Structures are given as structure tokens and as C-alpha cells.
Amino acid sequence: MAVVCRPARIDDLKQADDIVVASINELTERRGFGKMASSRPPNFQAFSLADDPEGLWVADDDGEIVGFAWSWVCGELWFLAQLFVAPDRQSDGIGNQLINKAFAHAEMRGAPIKALITFTFNNVSQGLYIRHGLFPRFPIYMVSVPRDRLAPRLAAPRLRLESLTADAIPYDRLAQIDVSAVGVSREKHHRFLLGDSTTRGFTIHAGNECVGYVYISGGHIGPLAVHRPDLVESAFAAALSFAAQSDCPAISAFVPGASEPALKAAIDHGMRLTFPMLLMSNRPFGDWGSYFPRNPGFM
Structure with missing residues (x-):
């Protein structure tokens, strides 16, 4: 059959x-x-x-x-x-x-915008996607560090995290940050993450201003988004500081190659590049200097 x-x-x-x-x-x-x-x-x-x-x-x-x-x-x-x-x-x-x-x-x-994240070394699939009009944009690196190695490298974060709670979720502000970072609102995906008992969500604040958000699950950081790329390094550092307080043996994230400050922060915190992924799309979109995906399926 x-x-x-x-x-x-x-x-x-x-x-x-x-x-x-x-x-x-x-x-x-x-x-x-x-x-x-x-x-x-x-x-x-x-x-x-x-x-x-x-x-x-x-x-x-x-x-x-x-x-x-x-x-x-x-x-x-x-x-x-x-x-x-x-x-x-x-x-x-x-x-x-x-x-x-x-x-x-x-x-x-x-x-009108079509995209995916695949393994950098998956050349057969990349050829298939290119034939369908999706082209390589930049690498996305899985980075990881043992928690006990990370802790001594942490400094006091310049930005603070505030928990997202079910009775006070600023969906309008989250949508604005998403549009700045990836070009579209992802309200339904925030609702999914906030309903996941294994994941904690936070807004990221500079003084009284909400400048981003981050989700952390089992030591893994992402998605993370900020409304300006100059904030991503400090936002990542704040997320690392919180994740390091857990009992998870390792802390990880997917860091776009489009963000030099984020990659430098990862290396400065002792994180190692564990494997490379690749963003492909039919055209550039968003500001990937301001965004970390959760994983290749969630983006």
C-alpha cells in the first residue's frame, strides 16, 4: 500500500x-x-x-x-x-x-514570511529547503555550562526579573516586545508557556520600565526577548543569575550568531558551544540581536 x-x-x-x-x-x-x-x-x-x-x-x-x-x-x-x-x-x-x-x-x-531552524550539518534538508525558497541567514548556537562552573562567574545583574503571574500578565507589552524582536505578536504561545507547569516566565525590567521577557525551564533559558538589542547582554546575564539558583546540573540556551554581545556573554560565563543550528527563511525578519529561541520547534 x-x-x-x-x-x-x-x-x-x-x-x-x-x-x-x-x-x-x-x-x-x-x-x-x-x-x-x-x-x-x-x-x-x-x-x-x-x-x-x-x-x-x-x-x-x-x-x-x-x-x-x-x-x-x-x-x-x-x-x-x-x-x-x-x-x-x-x-x-x-x-x-x-x-x-x-x-x-x-x-x-x-x-508572507516563512522560516525554520535546522541543524547546520543537515545539508540534505538544507538543499530541500533552498529549493522551496528558504535560504540560510545565520547560525544559532546551543550553549551550555555546568551550574557549579557558572556560579563563580556571575556578577550582580543590572536588570531585574519579575515573575509573570496568572492574574497580572501584560499581554499588550509582551506583544510589543515580540513585534520588536521577531516581527509578530506571539500571544498564543505566551499563553501556552504560562500554562506549562515546568516553565517559569518573567518580565525583564530596567528601573520601572519593562524591557523584555524570558522563560526558564529546568535550567534552560528561552525564549528571551528585549525591545532593543543593546539590552540583550544584560538580560541574558540576569536570566543566568536566576537559572543558577536552581538545582539543575547545567544551564543552557540557544544564542543567535546575529548577536555578538550575547555570544560574548555566553563565552565570558564559561558556556561552551555544544552544537550549531541554522535559521533559514524566505526573507530576513525580526531583530535577532534581541531574541533567543526556546528550541528549534518553538522558535
């Missing part, structure tokens, strides 16, 4: 995540990085499915999921969160079928 690309259902998401994990680990092991991915509850996938079902597709081979494509839209931005095919089926043309479904979603939603 031929492989059928069909809309994803909620009960597909666990099996789809297994495909994603297996595909990532096959790639990273083959490139000498070892296994990087592990299974997690597909909470954001489920959120996206409920929000916009047209954005999630599976490749179904007689009941077996062999590929998965997932994209989301915020305003003018369409973002390809994941497109993966089972390692033993990657020569069967399934990726092309899935990417056609994904780009049809972008056209359906009328999103």
Missing part, C-alpha cells in the same frame, strides 16, 4: 515524536555528536493541533507513522517546527510529500 500523507490526529503525536527522536539521533550520531534527542510529552504539538489542525501532517504506511510535518503560524510568520522521516524511509520521497503539505499550509494562511 502506498504511503498516505494525512492530517495528524492527537493519538498520532506520540508515535510521531518517536520518529522525530529516532531521525535526529541517527543524524547526530552519524555526524559525530552522539545522541541528542529524547522523547518528551508532545504538549506543544498538541497545543498547535488544537489551535490550527491544518499545520500537522503524518505520513502513514498502512497504520505505521513513517514521517511527520508540523508548522505553526503567528500573524505574517509561518514556521516549520519539524519535518522528519523515519531513518529507514528517507529515500522513499516521503519528505517531499510532507513539505508540499507544509507549504500548502503557509499558502492557506497567507503568511
Whole structure:
């Protein structure tokens, strides 16, 4: 029976995540990085499915999921969160079928900006994306440091963090910061993060002014956004200071290569570049000197 690309259902998401994990680990092991991915509850996938079902597709081979494509839209931005095919089926043309479904979603939603984050060393996929009009913009580095190594390097932060609480969330201000940093409001994604019990959200303040926001989960920092790029280094330092108070063994973040101050701050705090990612898009967008993504799927 031929492989059928069909809309994803909620009960597909666990099996789809297994495909994603297996595909990532096959790639990273083959490139000498070892296994990087592990299974997690597909909470954001489920959120996206409920929000916009047209954005999630599976490749179904007689009941077996062999590929998965997932994209989301915020305003003018369409973002390809994941497109993966089972390692033993990657020569069967399934990726092309899935990417056609994904780009049809972008056209359906009328999103003029199309983007994704992929592994820098995933040259086959990059060729596929370039054929569809998405071009490399800059690297995004996963950086990490053991918490006990970070602590002695911390200085008193120049900016302060204030917890986002359910009864006092400044969505209008968060939207303004998002528009400054990435070009679109992401209110629905703030609502998702603030409903995640494993994640803490904060606004970032310089005196009485709210200048940004950050989310921290299990020692991982991101997304982080500020309304001016000259604030990103101080905002990152404040987030590192808070994360270092946890009992997590390591502190990590995704830092765009477009932000020299943020990369310098990461190195000055003893963080190491663990692996490189790449932002691709059909045109430049946002101010990536002011933004750290959460991960390659959330952006």
C-alpha cells in the first residue's frame, strides 16, 4: 500500500515524536555528536493541533507513522517546527510529500514570511529547503555550562526579573516586545508557556520600565526577548543569575550568531558551544540581536 500523507490526529503525536527522536539521533550520531534527542510529552504539538489542525501532517504506511510535518503560524510568520522521516524511509520521497503539505499550509494562511531552524550539518534538508525558497541567514548556537562552573562567574545583574503571574500578565507589552524582536505578536504561545507547569516566565525590567521577557525551564533559558538589542547582554546575564539558583546540573540556551554581545556573554560565563543550528527563511525578519529561541520547534 502506498504511503498516505494525512492530517495528524492527537493519538498520532506520540508515535510521531518517536520518529522525530529516532531521525535526529541517527543524524547526530552519524555526524559525530552522539545522541541528542529524547522523547518528551508532545504538549506543544498538541497545543498547535488544537489551535490550527491544518499545520500537522503524518505520513502513514498502512497504520505505521513513517514521517511527520508540523508548522505553526503567528500573524505574517509561518514556521516549520519539524519535518522528519523515519531513518529507514528517507529515500522513499516521503519528505517531499510532507513539505508540499507544509507549504500548502503557509499558502492557506497567507503568511508572507516563512522560516525554520535546522541543524547546520543537515545539508540534505538544507538543499530541500533552498529549493522551496528558504535560504540560510545565520547560525544559532546551543550553549551550555555546568551550574557549579557558572556560579563563580556571575556578577550582580543590572536588570531585574519579575515573575509573570496568572492574574497580572501584560499581554499588550509582551506583544510589543515580540513585534520588536521577531516581527509578530506571539500571544498564543505566551499563553501556552504560562500554562506549562515546568516553565517559569518573567518580565525583564530596567528601573520601572519593562524591557523584555524570558522563560526558564529546568535550567534552560528561552525564549528571551528585549525591545532593543543593546539590552540583550544584560538580560541574558540576569536570566543566568536566576537559572543558577536552581538545582539543575547545567544551564543552557540557544544564542543567535546575529548577536555578538550575547555570544560574548555566553563565552565570558564559561558556556561552551555544544552544537550549531541554522535559521533559514524566505526573507530576513525580526531583530535577532534581541531574541533567543526556546528550541528549534518553538522558535
